[in-house]
Amino acid sequence: MDPISQPLIEDIKDDLMPLIKERRAGALLAVLLDLHPADIAELMAITGDEDDQAYIFGLLNEPELASAVLAELSTQVREPLVEDIPRAALADLVEEMSSDDAADLIQELPTERVQQVLDEIEEEELEAVQPLLAYDEETAGGIMATEVLAIGEGATVGDALELVRTKGEEYDPFFYVYVQDSHGRLQGILSLKNLVMHGPETSVLDACNREPVSVPVTMDQEEVALIFRRYDLLAVPVIDDKQRILGRITIDDVVDVMREEADEDIARMAGTDEEEFDETSIRKIVFYRLPWILASVAGGFLAGVLLDYFAMNMALGISLVAFVPMIMAMGGNAGSQAAITMVRLLALRKLNRSEVLGILWREARVGMFLGGITGLSMGVIAYFWKGAWYYGVVVGASMAMAVLVAASMGAMTPILFKKLKVDPAIATGPFVTVSNDATGLLIYFGLAIFLLRFFSGAN
Amino acid sequence: MDPISQPLIEDIKDDLMPLIKERRAGALLAVLLDLHPADIAELMAITGDEDDQAYIFGLLNEPELASAVLAELSTQVREPLVEDIPRAALADLVEEMSSDDAADLIQELPTERVQQVLDEIEEEELEAVQPLLAYDEETAGGIMATEVLAIGEGATVGDALELVRTKGEEYDPFFYVYVQDSHGRLQGILSLKNLVMHGPETSVLDACNREPVSVPVTMDQEEVALIFRRYDLLAVPVIDDKQRILGRITIDDVVDVMREEADEDIARMAGTDEEEFDETSIRKIVFYRLPWILASVAGGFLAGVLLDYFAMNMALGISLVAFVPMIMAMGGNAGSQAAITMVRLLALRKLNRSEVLGILWREARVGMFLGGITGLSMGVIAYFWKGAWYYGVVVGASMAMAVLVAASMGAMTPILFKKLKVDPAIATGPFVTVSNDATGLLIYFGLAIFLLRFFSGAN
Numbered sequence: 001m002d003p004i005s006q007p008l009i010e011d012i013k014d015d016l017m018p019l020i021k022e023r024r025a026g027a028l029l030a031v032l033l034d035l036h037p038a039d040i041a042e043l044m045a046i047t048g049d050e051d052d053q054a055y056i057f058g059l060l061n062e063p064e065l066a067s068a069v070l071a072e073l074s075t076q077v078r079e080p081l082v083e084d085i086p087r088a089a090l091a092d093l094v095e096e097m098s099s100d101d102a103a104d105l106i107q108e109l110p111t112e113r114v115q116q117v118l119d120e121i122e123e124e125e126l127e128a129v130q131p132l133l134a135y136d137e138e139t140a141g142g143i144m145a146t147e148v149l150a151i152g153e154g155a156t157v158g159d160a161l162e163l164v165r166t167k168g169e170e171y172d173p174f175f176y177v178y179v180q181d182s183h184g185r186l187q188g189i190l191s192l193k194n195l196v197m198h199g200p201e202t203s204v205l206d207a208c209n210r211e212p213v214s215v216p217v218t219m220d221q222e223e224v225a226l227i228f229r230r231y232d233l234l235a236v237p238v239i240d241d242k243q244r245i246l247g248r249i250t251i252d253d254v255v256d257v258m259r260e261e262a263d264e265d266i267a268r269m270a271g272t273d274e275e276e277f278d279e280t281s282i283r284k285i286v287f288y289r290l291p292w293i294l295a296s297v298a299g300g301f302l303a304g305v306l307l308d309y310f311a312m313n314m315a316l317g318i319s320l321v322a323f324v325p326m327i328m329a330m331g332g333n334a335g336s337q338a339a340i341t342m343v344r345l346l347a348l349r350k351l352n353r354s355e356v357l358g359i360l361w362r363e364a365r366v367g368m369f370l371g372g373i374t375g376l377s378m379g380v381i382a383y384f385w386k387g388a389w390y391y392g393v394v395v396g397a398s399m400a401m402a403v404l405v406a407a408s409m410g411a412m413t414p415i416l417f418k419k420l421k422v423d424p425a426i427a428t429g430p431f432v433t434v435s436n437d438a439t440g441l442l443i444y445f446g447l448a449i450f451l452l453r454f455f456s457g458a459n
Numbered sequence: 460m461d462p463i464s465q466p467l468i469e470d471i472k473d474d475l476m477p478l479i480k481e482r483r484a485g486a487l488l489a490v491l492l493d494l495h496p497a498d499i500a501e502l503m504a505i506t507g508d509e510d511d512q513a514y515i516f517g518l519l520n521e522p523e524l525a526s527a528v529l530a531e532l533s534t535q536v537r538e539p540l541v542e543d544i545p546r547a548a549l550a551d552l553v554e555e556m557s558s559d560d561a562a563d564l565i566q567e568l569p570t571e572r573v574q575q576v577l578d579e580i581e582e583e584e585l586e587a588v589q590p591l592l593a594y595d596e597e598t599a600g601g602i603m604a605t606e607v608l609a610i611g612e613g614a615t616v617g618d619a620l621e622l623v624r625t626k627g628e629e630y631d632p633f634f635y636v637y638v639q640d641s642h643g644r645l646q647g648i649l650s651l652k653n654l655v656m657h658g659p660e661t662s663v664l665d666a667c668n669r670e671p672v673s674v675p676v677t678m679d680q681e682e683v684a685l686i687f688r689r690y691d692l693l694a695v696p697v698i699d700d701k702q703r704i705l706g707r708i709t710i711d712d713v714v715d716v717m718r719e720e721a722d723e724d725i726a727r728m729a730g731t732d733e734e735e736f737d738e739t740s741i742r743k744i745v746f747y748r749l750p751w752i753l754a755s756v757a758g759g760f761l762a763g764v765l766l767d768y769f770a771m772n773m774a775l776g777i778s779l780v781a782f783v784p785m786i787m788a789m790g791g792n793a794g795s796q797a798a799i800t801m802v803r804l805l806a807l808r809k810l811n812r813s814e815v816l817g818i819l820w821r822e823a824r825v826g827m828f829l830g831g832i833t834g835l836s837m838g839v840i841a842y843f844w845k846g847a848w849y850y851g852v853v854v855g856a857s858m859a860m861a862v863l864v865a866a867s868m869g870a871m872t873p874i875l876f877k878k879l880k881v882d883p884a885i886a887t888g889p890f891v892t893v894s895n896d897a898t899g900l901l902i903y904f905g906l907a908i909f910l911l912r913f914f915s916g917a918n
Contacts, residue, residue, distance in 0.1 A: 300785030326759030340729035
């Protein structure tokens, strides 16, 4: 994690692209060797071409650099690239990686290759990596690394400094030495600052923080991220149910989790897959988006049948139809405001039952106000547009009701999805939005017909 | 930044709420003193009540703790609270804060109080804070702190260690000692690991990283976050145009920026304000959402007028109207897929002109495929539903065109907004979605009428 020199790859890529396209190995390699591995990975992604990517990767003749670049690549770029690397060479690259990066890469391999690669890597790395393959990818165990610097509780600050000097280079990024008892149970954490501030003869137990935050190996990664953010942490030890240290999670892993989770939520809202943000193939993008579009065809069809039925079979005349786009636009809008807000609150906080009920009740009241205000303004528009006062009442009242129902449904669906163990963010996508449309139309026409009959009877 | 002991406040708040409501100062304070300041701040937010918040804050009799809690509070909770703190007391609290937190708080104060507080705080803190007030909040200068440990290039590792021992406690979180020349220009950075790994007689210039990443004080905070994420950084020095060190940005600030930016984008997509996620007042939530709802009234009205005009004045019969909800749902859907994806790409990457054009062209082709597939399926539905083959052609062709246009507009609007220095994420909100609806209807009816005339002439 040594900081590197500028400039960003974005500023020099226009000079590099011709070198890549013309396969000018010497000139290109001279530049690549000065770049940070993350920049080389970004450059490969920018080319958007598998042959170019394989060519650039093939130039990296130092295993350490090649391994670092491989660890930085996105799954989209890495998968096809790794397919063509022979198993022994791949095992060498995996051995250079930290255990969490190695486990991520191995989990992407086709099943038949996993065992091949595990057979080739050396014992020490195998012991570090294999336990990680068993954890759920979205838990603390799935994002931790097993490389921890641990020292017995009887040691001194001088011993700990010696440990850092001999082993510290291998453990990057490095934040803490963990103090453990003879059963491997976490007793405290020692920062480098603790080490520098205390004399070498001090006992590590006196120098360390004896009440560190730790997370259980089964904790969901979103909750891990919440803890890092709340307490401005840099690293936490991961422990099993007997308080034994299994590994550690560092802030850079958590930054990646935050990015992933935001990508996922935003992709659901868009009605696509988060993979799309790294994707350049038109076929795949269409493939990601099409299911959502087709879901909205289904919802739209339902609304269309309703519209057709009411518009064709009622003697009420066509004027009601003029307000359909407004009903749909506003219902959809009020519904997604409530749904997106709810999903965001679920992502940022741990809410208990009474808080959830409190938020639902708040949303219902917000829906009433929004419905009331929009209903009133629509009523006024309807009156002036269509000239009959009862149109205003009918349109206003049904609009108010449609907005209220859409907002309440929008707030409830994410909660319901969460209960059903479905990603709540799906509730912000097209499917639910469109089913709001149909409900809105049903309310609008139902109420309008009822009220119009009532008024025409009264007139 | 010492890690703290569990449990999270969420797990114990149900026990604390009665103590707060019943104003049991002694019992409450005993618990509060064991909590992390971030948990106390969260507890105050959870109460959702200004009186309770003022009561809890009033219990915190240690200025250091009160100041740390104040720094952690969200603007919504902090603003009303700070109003009631006398200027001298407020100045004392500000003095305990790091320069960046102090500057954030001062910038929230009403104009007339800013100078009052600045007059009260002591010289040293004033010098640290005042320069920060001049920078744009969303730049490197706006998020940096001015507390940096710097050492001359002639010093040794032993000197640097001595500096850390005497001053390190004040500089929290602490990552690097910056090496500067006699003009204050950045020459390198020294991590604690560098210090521990080298003997005390080594020159700092030999021990340090001489090519560190630094950022100019004017850099946009989103770009700073991109650099941190790309290179897994913990801290960067902030420099002026003569390479002189002005301050430093640490990873915890960047995590906050990432959270803010995600909140902002998601709020735009929802059609509300990011402040809403911390808001409990119904009046304010309605106030945040209403403008977007009213914007969609405007768009819906436009679509309604179109629908009314075409439906009333054409002899084509009402069957075309049945497909209106599908046109609107699918156009809206395809438009937001493209818009949200584009906004996400703009947020995650630095794109140059040719890449933007490439993405637009890709989106147009994706739109063609999506439009083609949905148009075909709609055509089949229309044929079987309405029984006339030319309905199928008309509905399918206009649907395809509407989806293509919506996807292209969805991709282009964020780019256009960015050019106009408007937040591109607004393009994902209701206003633009709804204007897509009107365009979709116009295309649908226009093309349908043209084709139906053509076919009925041909028949």
